[in-house]
Structure formats: structure tokens, C-alpha cells
Amino acid sequence: MEPRQPSSSSPQSTPHSQETNSSPAPNALRTPAPELFAPVPSQLPPLEQNRLITQGYLRIAHAMQALVDPSFRPGGTSSMMPNWFAFAPHASQEAGKGILGAEVADRVIDAAQGEPSSSLQHALDRAGHRGARRVTIEALSHALSWYGLPRDVAAALASLQGAMNLKALVDPRTLWLTAERFAKLYIEAPGTDPLAKAEAVVVTLERCLNEGNVAIFSDIGGSASAYLSWRQTVGPVPAARVLVEFSRPTSQPEEAQRAFTFALEHAHEVPRPSDFGRLLPGMSSASLVVAAFALFEQSRQASSPATRDALIGVANNFLAYREQFHAVQPAFTPPTPRPDEVPRSELMRTLTPVICLEMGPLEWNFTDYASTQRDRDGRLLTSKATEYNWALFEERWPAILQSFEVGYRQPTALWVVPRPLVRPDGQLTGAD
Template sequence: MDPRRLSSPSPQSTSGSAMQAASSESNTLRAAVPGLFSSLPPNASPLEQNRLITQGYLRLAHAMQAIIDPAFRPGGVSRIMPNWFGFAPHASQEAGKGILGAAVAHRIIDAAQGEPSSSIPQALDRVGLRGPRRLALEALSQAMTWYGLPRDVAAAFASMQGALNLEALSDPRTLWTTAQRFAKLYIEAPGRDPLAKAEAVIVTLERCLNHGNVAIFTDIGGSGELYLSWRQSVGPAPAARVLAEFSRPGSRPDQAQLAYAFALQHAHDVPRPSEFSRLLPSVSTESLVVVAFALFEQARQTPSAGVRDALIGIANNFLAYQEQFTAVQPAFTPTTPRPDEVPRSELMRALTPLICLEMGPVAWKFTDYACDQRDRDGKLLTSKATEYNWALFSDRWPPILQSFEVGYENPTALWVAPPPLVRPDGQLTGAD
């Protein structure tokens, strides 16, 4: 699919305090926005791309939910089980937080080029990192210095994680494992001096998150726009017509028919079907995307709430499987690593315990997921959350499915749009 981007949204206030005070109502799209995609400014930064992607997902989410929920009006709140696109703005926002953390880390390193900091607090003060998360950032920074990292480098690496789930670091085992892993990344990073080596780690995170976010949006977001355009030309279509007439690059009608029949037969299975490489080995992930839209149409026409939700759930799994198995995986484990980066898989392994997903007033945390799993290495000196690697599909697929279930239990929460990302200096990230 040719990469496509979305149009710039309407201007927003540049007041950080105004953002904090924004209500959920003002944070919700009030009307459908025509023209979901157009060219992105050629010199857009990763933060600007993230902002536009998040807002593009919001538009797609509202348009797609209107298919499932005939009573829903874009800009409102749906109490029916949300579609995949309802989760996407929140996931994009989390990627944006990581990209923002990388931007802050760049600033710490830039400041250190002129004069190294005399202490960890000074390094964090230089970029305005304060507030309740400050103590956790200082603790992680100090732990990294015990492994030999310079103060500015340690503060920069800690700031990369400043918008993630820092509560995970309250477990000393997670704190020290995280510090140790970042120290290893630093030692093995390319670069002629400490600050250059730090930049290699920071830029790896920035690119990894940006590449993954753009890849998913281009793939699934592009398919969503393609479907909505097709639907606008033909009108509300029964599922059979979607399977026969709608396609996306790589999909096949015969495969779509097979997967659709499987979905109808197994939609009520517990747990919900998700291991599609085993369950549907002859069906491409691209065909699963087509089936997802057909299931949304079928859900619209289903009077039973239980059946409707079952169809939406398996449709979401089809889309998420394409998203995670096909679209984003190359961003985490590129075939040809860049010589100016550290291994992306190892960087994501270090960050895994801190991963979380905020959905309006509801939050899913990886530590909660890991706490309920078996102890992989059987060692008391390692926390369960540090035994996973988000870069590996097999490690992140089950927790992603669990995060969906949290969203299903709180369907209205997903319609509270993520607030604008704000730098420590109070500027919105769109004010580049």
C-alpha cells in the first residue's frame, strides 16, 4: 500500500495549564472531519508525525464506530464494544510519549555538550523535569551511574522513560535490571565519546517508535480509509458483498471467505481466537483485514448484543494480528540493523517493564499482566516483568489481547481523546 498521511488538524492552544484543565467533552471530536488523509509536511518531526497520526486515528475511530453502532454520532460516546480504531489513538499516544522522552533526552545531551552537569538533579533541571515523577527519574539515573554511566547520560536515559509506567521501578529488582540493561546498551553503542554513544541509544528509540507508528498507520489506517471510501461509493453493504468486492493489497476473496466462516463458527470461543498462524495457516494477514470490515458490517445488523460483541472482538483480533505480526514487527527487529543504532530488540527489552496503555481514565500496565503469569526463570532476584521482551511478537501478543479486554470492560473510556503531549517546558509538541 502506498504510504499516505493525514491532514493537519485544527490549531490547539499552547497553554500547558489549559491542557491539564481540558474536560473529556472538549477532548472529543465534535464532528466528522472530511479528508482523513493528505500529504504530511515534508520536514515534519517524529513528534509532529505522531500528533497527526493520533488525530487521524481519532477520525477513523469515530467513522468506523458509526458503522458498528447506528445510534453513534462522530464526536459522541459509544457504549457499544469499541472497534480496533478506538484503541489506536491511545496506543499512538503511548508511542508519542516515548518519542517525547527521546526529544527531552536529546536536550539533556545537547546541554551537556557545553558543560557537563555537576549532579543528576542539575541535569534534570536543565530541561524542566519536575513533579511527582521526578523522584523515580532520579532513582533510575543514580542506579545507572553505579554502572559507570556519566551523570548527563544517565539522566538522559532516565528521561526517555519519564512518561511510561515509572511505578514499575518501585520494585528494586526492576530498577536495577533496567539500569543494568541501559548500561550494557551504552557500553556497546557506537560513538567516539560518551555523549555520542548516548545519542545512538536515544535515536534508536526515537526511530523505532516512529517507524512502528507510521507503519501501522500506513497499513491499518490506510486500509480503514480505503474501506470507508469504498463504502461511501456503495453504501452500507452486507458482509457477503464486502468479502466479494472489497480488497486491499495482498488480500484474496477465497481466503477472506474461509476466515469469515471461521469467525462465525468460533466468535464465542473462550479465549477468543488469536493464534491465527496456527488456526488459519492458509489465510494471509492481509485477508484478515478485509474480514474484519465484513464482521463490523455483520455486527451492525445483529440484534443480539452478545453476538454483536463476539463479532467485534474477533474482528479486532484480526486487525491487531495484521498490525503486530506483519506491520510493526520490522520496526522492532529490522532485517538490516543500522550501524548508528543499538539493537532495537535489546532496547525494547529494557523498556518492557515500564510499558502501559492509558485509555482515558483507565490504564493497563504491563506489570499487572506479568504479575499474573508464571515465573519464567524461577529466580527471586528477577522480577517477572523483566523476563519479557516487547520486541518479540510472542511476548507482546498475549498482553496486547489482555489490554483489549480492559478496554472492553470500559467502553466509554476509549472515547476520551488523549490530551496533547506537553514538553517539560510547557510547550505542546505540535509547536515545533
């Protein structure tokens, strides 16, 4: 795959407060909204799809923030409560890191097809791992070899985590249980030889992350594009009109109204409402999406900053619930498993401790989140982070909500464009 050079068209994070022009820049919502979103071509490699998705989210995030923050200029920085789409480019970039890890693992496997490595160090050299991260990747490789995995297989599977939060593996309990779970996946993987078995693990991760990312972007990003296009046609609208006139497939106006009314009544609750399966039973999650856009419009008329932020917060939870409960879940737990894969749910359980989310200068990681939770099995020999499975909605949902709160505390961080993805050999890929 050829290295991709950064594009000059990506939004830059410069404070709008520094602008000196007397006439404000035109609001992005009055420019052709269809340019904000384009379906991702399925024939492109996963990393290229990821790049397009991350860039698409950046454009939508800036357009949406201009809706809720009248002083915001697309391409700038907002200190106001961020909308859901401000988080999306960073989450997409994290998926890209996992896909990049799969690509690096594939390089190890491909090199071993011609000539097996003479040592673990040789295998890791082939992958291009260097510096401090290599130390942890090498430690995991050695742990995998203790379970009988061939050196090239061990290096390949350890490389899958090389794009994630390696600090989690400093805890020896996490390191050894992760190795044990990877070994089990490898032993039970389809394939007639060790490299084919390793490839089954690698391709499972790549497909899982890519399919989930594409599904979310197509669903939530597509809804945002449809809303902004509709709004461009009709102009600024009151929330009541959104609830009646705007719709998504399977949404119902009366459901959207009920969700909107619920949000107005409970917006100031702490913690923010999130258990919508219980609080709004029987409701299509598509109706929550419509209600979210209505809440964004309502926030423009809020009587105080606190009320404005509360409405945006519930709107974000509506969109996130649709994203996690409906859009991405089939990627983690597909109804019909593929015969050339390992179980996706078990693979995600193995990777759960190393999940993280960089938001500009901020970092949220699952290990820190788990450390604040109860010890689920009461055993000192297992770390808390290994007791969860990201593939299960009920286990990742509270963690995602906590990551939002981290972003809300430093909202300007969300407007720092994700850094380009860099392969271990130094080549750039991913988002610009």
C-alpha cells in the first residue's frame, strides 16, 4: 500500500476568537451540505475507508457545531458543549489504529510465508516496531510464545495491539491473561497451518472494526447529512417543526415527540439519562435521532448556558445510543459468524483492556475506567480491565458515557484534528 500524503483541505484547529474580520464568515450550514457526506466506496482498502470516514466526520462536526454555537466558525475551536459529531472523528481514528495494527500483523505473516523469522526480534524487526512501544509488544510476543505459538505468529498477534493502549499491558496480570486469550483464539482458529490460523485472527479484527466504522458513518453520518440538507432548504426551524417534518427510516413522529418531551423534562438530571431501553421502552432508535436534531435546535433558544448544555448532552446520548445499540452491534456480534473468522466477541474481550480514545491532548482509556469500577470477580490475580467485554453493549455503554464526560470537561480538545496514522516504519496513512 502506497503512503498517503496529508491533504491541505482538512479543518485546522484555530480559535475563532482570534478572528479580526468585522464581517463574520458565512455559516457552514448555508453552503452545499451534500459535500459534507459521501458514501464510502466498498472497494477501497479498509485504511482508506477509515481516512474518508474520519475526514467526513470532521466536516459534519464543524457544520453541526455551527448550528448549536452561533459564534463558531467552521475550521475553528469551540469552547461550548461539543455535539456528538465532535467525538466521532476521534473514535473513527481509534478504529483506524486497530485496522493499522491488523495491517502490520499482515506484514509479519506475509514475510513469514517466504522465510520464517530466525527469532522474535527478527519478526518484530520485519514489522518495523521501534522505540518504547516495541518493549511492550516484545513482552506480549514472549508471553504468547510461552503458550506454544510460533515466533512469527506471536509477533503478528502482538502487533494487533501495537496501535492501541500498550500501557495496559504493563500490569503483568493483564499481559498474561491477554496472551492466554490470544493463544486460545489462535488454537481454535480455522486454518490448516499456523500462519493461516494467525491470519484468521487478524482478518477478524480488521473486518470487525471496519464494518462497525462504516455502519456508524453510513447511519449517523447519513442522518446528519440528510438533516443539514433539509435544514438548508427550509432554513432555521423550531424544534416542533423538526419533529413533524424531518424523519429517518423507521422513525415515528409521535415517538420523536415523546423522546423530545422526555429530554426537556430530564435534561438536568445527574447522571444524564442514558438507559433508553428502560426509560423509553418500545421506541425505535431512529426516532431518537430525530429527537436529537430537534434538541440541537432547541438548545439555540435555551434560557441559560446550563440548559443549552443539558439539551446538547441528552441529544448526544440519543445519537450515541443509536450508534452503539443499533448501528455497530452487528459488527461485534454478527447474527451469522463467518467460517474464516474467530469469534468476534471473544476477540473484542481479549482487546478490551487496551481500548483507548485520544481526543486531541486528552486521552481516555478503558484501563483507567475499569479501575474506578467494582472488582467483578473479587480475584487479585485478574485485573479489573480484563473482566469486561467491549463487544457487549451493556458493558461498553457506561464506559462510552464516561468518555463523553472527559471531553465535556475540556471541550476545546475535541477540535484538535486527529494526528495522521503512522505505520511502525514511519509511513503515513489514515486521516489527514
